[in-house]
Amino acid sequence: MDIKGLLESLKNCPCGKEHTVDIKAVEIGHGLKERTAEILKSNDFPTNILVAADRNTLGASEGILEVLEQGGITYKLKLYDNFTEPLIEYVHEIEAECADVDGILSVGTGSLNDVCRMAALTCDKEFAIFATAPSMDGFASGTSPIIENGIKSTLPARQPSILIGDTAILAASPAELKSSGFGDIIGKLTALVDWRVAHVLVGEYYCEQIAELVRKALRQLISMADRVTESDEETAGFIMETLVLTGLAMKLADVSRPASGAEHMISHFWGMRKLAVGKHADYHGKKVGVATMMLVDLYHKMAELPEIEFCEDTIDWDAVYAGYGEKFVDYVKAMNIPSATENVTPVSLATAWPEICRIVKEELPTYEELLDIMKRAGAATHCPEIDVEEPLAWDGLDFHTFMRHKITLSRLIYMTDVDTRKMELRF
Numbered sequence: 001m002d003i004k005g006l007l008e009s010l011k012n013c014p015c016g017k018e019h020t021v022d023i024k025a026v027e028i029g030h031g032l033k034e035r036t037a038e039i040l041k042s043n044d045f046p047t048n049i050l051v052a053a054d055r056n057t058l059g060a061s062e063g064i065l066e067v068l069e070q071g072g073i074t075y076k077l078k079l080y081d082n083f084t085e086p087l088i089e090y091v092h093e094i095e096a097e098c099a100d101v102d103g104i105l106s107v108g109t110g111s112l113n114d115v116c117r118m119a120a121l122t123c124d125k126e127f128a129i130f131a132t133a134p135s136m137d138g139f140a141s142g143t144s145p146i147i148e149n150g151i152k153s154t155l156p157a158r159q160p161s162i163l164i165g166d167t168a169i170l171a172a173s174p175a176e177l178k179s180s181g182f183g184d185i186i187g188k189l190t191a192l193v194d195w196r197v198a199h200v201l202v203g204e205y206y207c208e209q210i211a212e213l214v215r216k217a218l219r220q221l222i223s224m225a226d227r228v229t230e231s232d233e234e235t236a237g238f239i240m241e242t243l244v245l246t247g248l249a250m251k252l253a254d255v256s257r258p259a260s261g262a263e264h265m266i267s268h269f270w271g272m273r274k275l276a277v278g279k280h281a282d283y284h285g286k287k288v289g290v291a292t293m294m295l296v297d298l299y300h301k302m303a304e305l306p307e308i309e310f311c312e313d314t315i316d317w318d319a320v321y322a323g324y325g326e327k328f329v330d331y332v333k334a335m336n337i338p339s340a341t342e343n344v345t346p347v348s349l350a351t352a353w354p355e356i357c358r359i360v361k362e363e364l365p366t367y368e369e370l371l372d373i374m375k376r377a378g379a380a381t382h383c384p385e386i387d388v389e390e391p392l393a394w395d396g397l398d399f400h401t402f403m404r405h406k407i408t409l410s411r412l413i414y415m416t417d418v419d420t421r422k423m424e425l426r427f
């Protein structure tokens with residue numbers, strides 16, 4: 001990936017922000033496993049490192065340890081059995097291994113990278129990722145979603161300086177993981193709507209150049225939907241590039257808006273409730289894809305309402321707190337006092353409404369179009385596929401928006417007479 005060219009194209013951006021990234025190299029291509037040591041060293045990565053992996057990811061990257069050794073990199077291995085949840089306890093485990101190394105190489109995807117990314121920051125170590133599956137968009141991120149006491153929060157972490165993806169390995173990863181990555185990217189559709197709505201309504205920072213970067217990647221990826229589940233190196237490489245790019249977009253904008261909106265909050269809400277009853281949630285991108293389907297249906301139906309009344313916030317806080325559970329009441333209060341809509345009035349919302357409806361129509365395919373795209377990519381589209389039953393699905397829709405201090409179109413429902421129960425939503 002041409003990082004320099006990307007930064008060059010964003011020079012003197014009309015949004016007024018100077019767009020920068022910390023990442024030095026993103027190498028995605030065939031046979032790069034064999035060149036891992038060379039790529040690390042040519043980008044000044046330390047030669048005394050901790051390699052973190054689990055049995056699956058190390059198996060997928062078979063031979064990588066020998067490549068490191070032969071390339072003059074001294075490593076010690078932290079091998080997990082099967083890494084699933086990004087618990088803070090794991091961050092501490094990685095930290096404990098870090099005293100005698102100068103860098104961390106995470107061989108894997110998802111939660112393993114998130115845990116290593118955070119430990120790299122807290123221990124001040126160089127950080128690199130060797131990706132094993134194009135399953136989610138956090139690769140280039142400078143933050144980590146970490147679970148502490150049952151709550152998933154986004155915590156400061158270190159953006160990797162080097163990211164390597166061998167397309168032979170990425171293409172051979174399970175189809176479910178690739179479809180999950182696809183679902184995560186599809187989530188940018190509603191993320192962009194929410195971003196523009198916040199911009200129109202309260203003047204929140206927005207960069208059209210970065211939004212367009214994400215849109216372009218989305219369009220291209222959608223055109224490849226049919227090939228996602230095949231073991232096709234070109235498609236797997238492109239999914240990976242798009243996932244990295246949307247992660248970079250967040251860093252470039254210095255906000256999560258270009259890649260994360262209400263669909264991510266719904267996904268996190270479902271995950272949190274699953275965790276509360278001791279269950280593992282499904283893959284991040286798989287959940288995000290389903291949540292996006294739900295919101296595309298809702299957003300179009302809201303935008304098509306012939307009449308809509310606007311009012312002050314009408315929120316049943318007791319129901320919200322009950323939806324999150326006793327343990328999270330203080331957290332929800334912290335996110336909502338003051339309210340994300342404190343600068344929105346019924347009048348300002350009514351004035352902006354025609355523009356908001358235009359944004360929905362501009363950014364979103366129809367529900368039927370998206371359903372077809374998702375099916376072709378082998379991505380989950382309905383709640384039963386991610387083991388989310390109807391009551392939890394509704395709770396996700398009703399309460400997700402209180403998880404962050406953030407305006408989303410779904411948040412504005414509480415300032416209207418829209419009744420989601422009468423909208424025949426498909427999920």
Ligand SMILES: [Zn+2]
Pocket residue numbers: 013014015016017019207208209210
């Ligand atoms: Zn800009």
Ligand SMILES: [Zn+2]
Pocket residue numbers: 136137138184187264284285288
């Ligand atoms: Zn995501």
